[in-house]
Amino acid sequence: MLFHELGGPDVLKIEDVEVPAPGPGEVLVRVEALGLNRAEALFRAGTYYYQPTLPASRLGYEASGTVEAVGEGVTDFAVGDPVMTGPGIEMSAQGVYAERVVLPDTAVVPRPETVDAVTGAAAWLTYTTAYGALLETAGLKPGDHVLITGASSGVGTAAIQVARRIGAIPLATTRSEAKRRRLLDLGAEHVIVSDDEDVPKEARRLTGGRGAEVVFDAIGGPGFRTLGEALTEGGAMLVYGWLDQRPAELPWNWPLTVHTYANFALTSTAAGRRRSTAFLNAGLRDGGFRPPVAEVFEGLDRIADAHRLMESNTHFGKIVVKP
The missing domain is CATH 3.90.180.10 (Medium-chain alcohol dehydrogenases, catalytic domain)
Structure with a gap:
């Protein structure tokens, strides 16, 4: 082609x-x-x-x-x-x-x-992106909440399963109520329908008022600033896509860390390929990654x-x- x-x-x-x-x-x-x-x-x-x-x-x-x-x-x-x-x-x-x-x-x-x-x-691409972004870059840990935007995408669905595999708690966002059940079946703890609900407000409610330790964003744009309100103090925001190509503004609820992620930075090295492939194939072999x-x-x-x-x-x- x-x-x-x-x-x-x-x-x-x-x-x-x-x-x-x-x-x-x-x-x-x-x-x-x-x-x-x-x-x-x-x-x-x-x-x-x-x-x-x-x-x-x-x-x-x-x-x-x-x-x-x-x-x-x-x-x-x-x-x-x-x-x-x-x-x-x-x-x-x-x-x-x-x-x-x-x-x-x-x-x-x-x-x-x-x-x-x-x-x-x-x-390959979806799970290694979720692995490199969430674990190696953002430092997601067991018990952490992670807010995943665009969760019905390939990387979004992989991120739900990667979070579950290490004992973290995935909160998924989607624009469609029709996708809620499928995201829950895949392992999302909660699903926030962004067209109908206030995402930061719901994320804070679902985390007992603390906010998520990590926000994993596929969208960027002006909404990136608003997502910061869903983050706990000292948490990490990670943007890996720009579905909204308008300029993104930084959140003001400091302290926080903002990361950008490109998968080639991990998988272009022999050590990065070894780690990401081992993680991916372990999940594929035992059925944890579907x-x-x-x-x-x-x-x-x-x-x-x-x-x-x-x-x-x-x-x-x-x-x-x-x-």
Whole structure:
């Protein structure tokens, strides 16, 4: 899948290109499932934090598949290994929307043999983002409350499960009453419907007046300042997305700590990949991590339809495409 101009889902085009043999330090992966991310829609439209290289830009971070060949010097993977992709991928040159893709071995991590391809495609980016943001950056601890905005997104649903895994208490926000039951079933302690309720006021009520120790925000914008009112004294606010691209203002209820988070800062290092992959795969193996899948589209030619669903904001969990 390539795109030659910026725009909506219709700019995505399927083309046949030669697949090279993997060079030194590279692996050839047969893609069995693709996990879509909001960043890819922004990248396609030219509104991401870096721009695609046109013409003929590729797209996609996250795939699940099987190693078909390895290049010289690759020792961590062998033909037939189930894998997931994601770390350090530069989308224009290495995007994984394809039937086969050649990647550096540092862009590939093991997938447990008990984990199917669709689950694998829905897991890597969301859970490693939640892990790196909440545990390594914000220092979330057992017994802490964490307020998760946009909780029905892929990262939001992962954050609920990551918090539960360490004994923290997730408070989820969503704009839709229809998603309340699903968030509770996934592990949210409470769900705040932001269109109907005052989020900071409800968060304080649900924490006995103290406020949450961590706010995990996908939205940014002017509402970021208001979210600070949901935070306990000395707590941490962490923003990892900018669904609202208007300027964000800092809260005034100091003392507090404000973090920004980008997953590549963790997963571009060997130590970060080791820690995040170990945490992810432990949860996948024992069933503690159950990535919800909104819909599975069959065929690479359904990519545009999958992007339209993603931009509708009506889905719950991850959108997956099977090439």
